Amino acid sequence: MGGIGKTALAVEAGHQARTQGWFPGGTLFVDLRGYDDNPVTADQAVLALLDALGVRGPDLPPTTARQYDTYRALLAERRDRMLLILDNASAASQFLPLLPGTDHHRVLITSRDRPHALPVRLIDLEALTPDESAALVTRALHDADERDDRPSREPAALRELTALCGHLPLALQIAAAMLRRRRHRDIASLVSEIAETGDTTTVLDNGSPGTDLYGRSLVLRPVLETSYRRLPPDQARLLRLFALAPGAETGTGAVAALADLEARTALSLLEELAATHLVTPVCSGEGSDSAVRWRLHDLVRAYGAGVVAGDVGLREEGEAARERVLEYYCRWAYAADTRLRWFPGMPEPERFGDRGQALAWLDGERAGLVAAAQWAREERYADTAVRLSVCVAEYLDWRRYFDDTITIFRVAQQATHRAGDGRGEAGAWDHLGIALREVGRTEEAIEAHTRARDLYQAVEDHHREAMAWNNLGIALREVGRTEEAIEAHTRARDLYQAVEDHHREAMAWNNLGIALREVGRTEEAIEAHTRARDLFQAARDHHLGATAWNNLGNALEEAGQTGEAIEAYGRALETYEEFEDWYRAGQTLGNLALAHEDAHSPAEARAHWLRAADAYTRADAPDRATQARAQAERLK
Structure with a gap:
C-alpha cells in the first residue's frame, strides 16, 4: 500500500548492491509517478533513460520507435550489468516497454498494484511490527539528537503512538519529524493530540515538515486519496x-x-x-x-x-450498510446460538450442521460481533445490537470470554434503560451478573441479579424472574450466604413449576442441590440432583444433563458412595467431551481424579489429572491446566 516504504527499500537495496559491486554498469532510476494525476508514460520515461545513458540533443532519434530501439541496443551492448529501478508504476503499460531486451541486466519495480498476469517475482511489503516501529522512531530521534531520551522515558506512549500510526513507515516518519520539531514536548502530548481529534492523518499532515531529505512528499492523506480515486x-x-x-x-x-x-x-x-x-x-x-x-x-x-x-448522501448509505451488517450478524449468531443449545427434538437451525461449524463461525467473527453489539450506544441501532448481545451470550460463556460479555451487556443495559425497556434492561443486568460472577466480582453480580429480579417483578414477567432468582442464588452461594441461596433457588424452582417450564425447573433443582450439599444436607442434595438429571433427560438436554450428573457425583462422593460417584462423573465426562466443552470436561476429570484418590487408585487418579490438564489447555485455561499438572506430579 501507499506509504509502506517501497521506494525507500528499493533505493536502499540499489545502494547496497552497487556498494557490493553487483552492478558495475551503474544504476538507472525513474519515478513513473503512477499515482499522480499525470503519470509518466513509458514514452516519456525512455527519453529520461536515454538522457542518463548519454543520448541527448542531436543524438536523440526523432521517432518513438527508434528511441526504444536505441535504448535496447545500448543495454544489449553494455557488458557490465546494470540495475534499472522503475518506481511507482500503476500500470504494466508504464514499465513493459522499458524492460531490457536481455536478461543480462536486472529490473526492480515498485507498485501499489500486483501485476498478476506477468511472470515477475512479487515481494509483498507489510506494515512494520510494533518493535520495528518503535525502533524506527527511536533511531530517527537519536540520529537528530543523541541526547533525546524520550523513547526510553516513555515506552508506553511510544508504543501507543506507533499503533496510532498503524505501523506504517510513512506515518512513523512524519510522527518522528514532528517530535524532532517539538523537542521539548513529550511523546504523550502527540498521542493525546491524535486521540482528541480521532484522526491520525489530519494531525500528522497538519504537522508534517512537507518533504524528506530526498524531496519526497511527507503527507498521508494524498497517498490514500490517490489510491481511492483510481x-x-x-x-x-x-x-x-x-x-x-x-x-x-x-x-x-x-x-x-x-x-x-x-x-x-x-x-x-x-x-x-x-x-x-x-x-x-x-x-x-x-x-x-x-x-x-x-x-x-x-x-x-x-x-x-x-x-x-x-458527504450527506454517503452518510445515509453508510448508515444503511451498518443496519444490514447488524441484521446479518443477528441472523447467523442466532442460528449458531441455536445450534449450541440444540438437542434432539428441537427444530434444526439454519446453516450450521453441527456445533463445530457454529463455533468456528463464531470464533472467526467474534471481534466483529462484540464490536457490533456495542453499536447499541447509538439509538438507530440499539434494538438490533441488544438482540445481538443476547445471541452471543451463550457462545461467550462457552469460550469463557467474560470480559467481552461484561462489555456488551454494560452497553445493552444502558441502551435499554434509555429506551424505557424494563424487560430488556432486566435481561442485560442478568447476563451482566453472570459474567461478573465468573470473573470474581461476586458482590457486583449479586447487585446485578437483584436489579434484574426487581425489574422482572415490576413488569410481572414471572418466568424470567425465576431466572434472575436462580442466578442470584448462585452468586449468594459463592459469597457464603448459602441459606439465602437455598431460598433463592427454591423461589426459582417454584416459579418454574408454576409456569410449567420443566427444563429450567431442572436448572433450579441442580443449583438447589449444590447449596444443600454445602450446608451438609447431603441426602437432600442427592435427591435434588437426581430430580434435575431426570428432568434434563426428559427434555433431552444432554449438555445440562451432564452438569446434573457431575453435581450428583459430588453429592454421592460426599456421602461416601465413591463407586456411584465415579460412575456419575463418567456419564458427565462422556457428554462434555461429545460437546467439546473442554473447561467443564476438565472440571469433571478433576473430580474423577479425586474420587480415584479416595478409592486408593493413585495411578488412575494421576492419569485423570493429566487428562484434565489437556482439557483445560484446549479450553484456553492455562492456570487450571498448570494446577492439574501439579496434582499429577504429586502422585508420581
Missing part, C-alpha cells in the same frame, strides 16, 4: 463501506452484507482491492469462498470512514 466505482463503494465494518477482521459474508451484494460479487471485488493492497486477505476457510477473511489497514479504514462522514 478505483472503479464499485470497488470504491465497497472499500468505503468496508471501512465501517465492526472489528479488525471481517468475513466475506459480512462485507457482502455491508455492500448489499451477493457473496461471490463481494469476493471478486475484495480480490481486486487486495491486488491494489487496499485490503489484505488474512485467512481462508477450506473449500468455502465465503469463509475468506479480510483486513483493512487502520489508516485506510480511517480514511474510508472519513469519506463517508464527509
Whole structure:
C-alpha cells in the first residue's frame, strides 16, 4: 500500500548492491509517478533513460520507435550489468516497454498494484511490527539528537503512538519529524493530540515538515486519496463501506452484507482491492469462498470512514450498510446460538450442521460481533445490537470470554434503560451478573441479579424472574450466604413449576442441590440432583444433563458412595467431551481424579489429572491446566 516504504527499500537495496559491486554498469532510476494525476508514460520515461545513458540533443532519434530501439541496443551492448529501478508504476503499460531486451541486466519495480498476469517475482511489503516501529522512531530521534531520551522515558506512549500510526513507515516518519520539531514536548502530548481529534492523518499532515531529505512528499492523506480515486466505482463503494465494518477482521459474508451484494460479487471485488493492497486477505476457510477473511489497514479504514462522514448522501448509505451488517450478524449468531443449545427434538437451525461449524463461525467473527453489539450506544441501532448481545451470550460463556460479555451487556443495559425497556434492561443486568460472577466480582453480580429480579417483578414477567432468582442464588452461594441461596433457588424452582417450564425447573433443582450439599444436607442434595438429571433427560438436554450428573457425583462422593460417584462423573465426562466443552470436561476429570484418590487408585487418579490438564489447555485455561499438572506430579 501507499506509504509502506517501497521506494525507500528499493533505493536502499540499489545502494547496497552497487556498494557490493553487483552492478558495475551503474544504476538507472525513474519515478513513473503512477499515482499522480499525470503519470509518466513509458514514452516519456525512455527519453529520461536515454538522457542518463548519454543520448541527448542531436543524438536523440526523432521517432518513438527508434528511441526504444536505441535504448535496447545500448543495454544489449553494455557488458557490465546494470540495475534499472522503475518506481511507482500503476500500470504494466508504464514499465513493459522499458524492460531490457536481455536478461543480462536486472529490473526492480515498485507498485501499489500486483501485476498478476506477468511472470515477475512479487515481494509483498507489510506494515512494520510494533518493535520495528518503535525502533524506527527511536533511531530517527537519536540520529537528530543523541541526547533525546524520550523513547526510553516513555515506552508506553511510544508504543501507543506507533499503533496510532498503524505501523506504517510513512506515518512513523512524519510522527518522528514532528517530535524532532517539538523537542521539548513529550511523546504523550502527540498521542493525546491524535486521540482528541480521532484522526491520525489530519494531525500528522497538519504537522508534517512537507518533504524528506530526498524531496519526497511527507503527507498521508494524498497517498490514500490517490489510491481511492483510481478505483472503479464499485470497488470504491465497497472499500468505503468496508471501512465501517465492526472489528479488525471481517468475513466475506459480512462485507457482502455491508455492500448489499451477493457473496461471490463481494469476493471478486475484495480480490481486486487486495491486488491494489487496499485490503489484505488474512485467512481462508477450506473449500468455502465465503469463509475468506479480510483486513483493512487502520489508516485506510480511517480514511474510508472519513469519506463517508464527509458527504450527506454517503452518510445515509453508510448508515444503511451498518443496519444490514447488524441484521446479518443477528441472523447467523442466532442460528449458531441455536445450534449450541440444540438437542434432539428441537427444530434444526439454519446453516450450521453441527456445533463445530457454529463455533468456528463464531470464533472467526467474534471481534466483529462484540464490536457490533456495542453499536447499541447509538439509538438507530440499539434494538438490533441488544438482540445481538443476547445471541452471543451463550457462545461467550462457552469460550469463557467474560470480559467481552461484561462489555456488551454494560452497553445493552444502558441502551435499554434509555429506551424505557424494563424487560430488556432486566435481561442485560442478568447476563451482566453472570459474567461478573465468573470473573470474581461476586458482590457486583449479586447487585446485578437483584436489579434484574426487581425489574422482572415490576413488569410481572414471572418466568424470567425465576431466572434472575436462580442466578442470584448462585452468586449468594459463592459469597457464603448459602441459606439465602437455598431460598433463592427454591423461589426459582417454584416459579418454574408454576409456569410449567420443566427444563429450567431442572436448572433450579441442580443449583438447589449444590447449596444443600454445602450446608451438609447431603441426602437432600442427592435427591435434588437426581430430580434435575431426570428432568434434563426428559427434555433431552444432554449438555445440562451432564452438569446434573457431575453435581450428583459430588453429592454421592460426599456421602461416601465413591463407586456411584465415579460412575456419575463418567456419564458427565462422556457428554462434555461429545460437546467439546473442554473447561467443564476438565472440571469433571478433576473430580474423577479425586474420587480415584479416595478409592486408593493413585495411578488412575494421576492419569485423570493429566487428562484434565489437556482439557483445560484446549479450553484456553492455562492456570487450571498448570494446577492439574501439579496434582499429577504429586502422585508420581
